[in-house]
Amino acid sequence: MRRARHHVHRRGGRRRPAGPRRRCPRARLRIVTATPGALRELSPTGSLRVALNLSNAALVRRTADGDLDGLAPDLARALAARLGVPVAFVAYPSGGAILADLGAGAWDAAFLPVDPARGDRLIFSRPFAEVxxxxxxxxxxxxxxxxxxxxxxxxxxxxxxxxxxxxxxxxxxxxxxxxxxxxxxxxxxxxxxxxxxxxxxxxxxxxxxxxxxxxxxxxxxxxTVPQAIAVPRGHREAAAFLSEAVTASGGTCRRDAV
CATH class of the missing domain: 3.40.190.10 (Periplasmic binding protein-like II)
Structure with a gap:
């Protein structure tokens, strides 16, 4: 069976077909400073707790040794480093499961597809990729x-x-x-x-x-679904920091996540 070619491309970048797997630099952020309010909203427990959807293989995958790899974990680690706090991943089987846990306070930021229907509960950063x-x-x-x-x-x-x-x-x-x-x-x-x-x-x-x-x-x-980082509605300083950070990162690098 011929394997179809897929595309995952950075926001604002040239669309490129996925070829053989190759190494890609980890996401790096130019100097972006979080306000005290953004830091409080993004790490109320002292770490940046990031919700990841394991069913979105374009952004995240679990490696053989159990670690999480891909665009989303790379960017989350870079964001946590910029905030000066450790990152803690909270893995979910679907985007719906992430949303169902929104009121439980289990995560501080989530990598989710942008959808206007979710605007009553979430604020989205600038999109960093499209799937x-x-x-x-x-x-x-x-x-x-x-x-x-x-x-x-x-x-x-x-x-x-x-x-x-x-x-x-x-x-x-x-x-x-x-x-x-x-x-x-x-x-x-x-x-x-x-x-x-x-x-x-x-x-x-x-x-x-x-x-x-x-x-x-x-x-x-x-x-074609824009991918972004979401925070609970009301966390405006956190959302502003995340959008600025995504812009500074240039949309992050492209990864072959198959």
Whole structure:
């Protein structure tokens, strides 16, 4: 099976196809100073607690020795160093799980897709990257392009609370959306024949498609999702610092996260 080429590119940068894995410099921030208010909002416990969505393979992955690697952990470590505090990662199985924990005070900042519908609960930094969202299907599925998915009789498995689920719910009028607790559960529904398609980020779907039973990732994308750092609404000094830091970083470096 030919492996599709995916794209993860920095905000404002030239779009480049992913090639063979290569080393990339760790995220570095030019001198950006946090105000006392931003420091209090970002590290009320003395460390920067960062929520990461493990289902977004474009930004984060767990290494063989259990460490977290990728664009998001790199940038989080650089931010913590700039604040002068240690970083503590809080891993979640989905973006929806991060949002569900918002009121518990378990994290100070979260790497999440930008979605206007979440503006009543979160403030987003300037986006630092963009990720494509598309669909995975069983090999015998007649659909070939993501743009063909919104048709009568098509069932699409989604992860509850994901930015792409919210987008599909707002824009798709003919296909039926079936919400699942996690992206893994959505993929299982397709493999089991309960749904025709599973929505997700291209990088994550291409990684999942390689495991048995294999899946096929559709051509094209139904959404390009800006990725940013979110803080609880009301933490305006923290949000201003994060936006300034992302701007100073030049959008961070590009990583091959497959």
């Amino acid at each position: 494509e969202a598309t669909f995975a299907a069983r090999p015998d599925c007649p659909l070939r392009h993501a743009g063909d998915a919104d048709r009568a009789g098509v069932t699409i498995a989604t992860a509850r609370g994901a930015a792409y689920e919210l987008h599909l719910a707002r824009t798709y009028t003919r296909a039926v959306l079936v919400s699942h607790e996690t992206p893994a559960a959505a993929l299982y529904a397709v493999r089991a024949g309960a749904c025709d398609l599973a929505a997700g980020t291209r990088v994550s779907l291409e990684k999942a498609a390689l495991t048995a039973p294999p899946l096929r990732v559709l051509d094209g994308a139904f959404l």
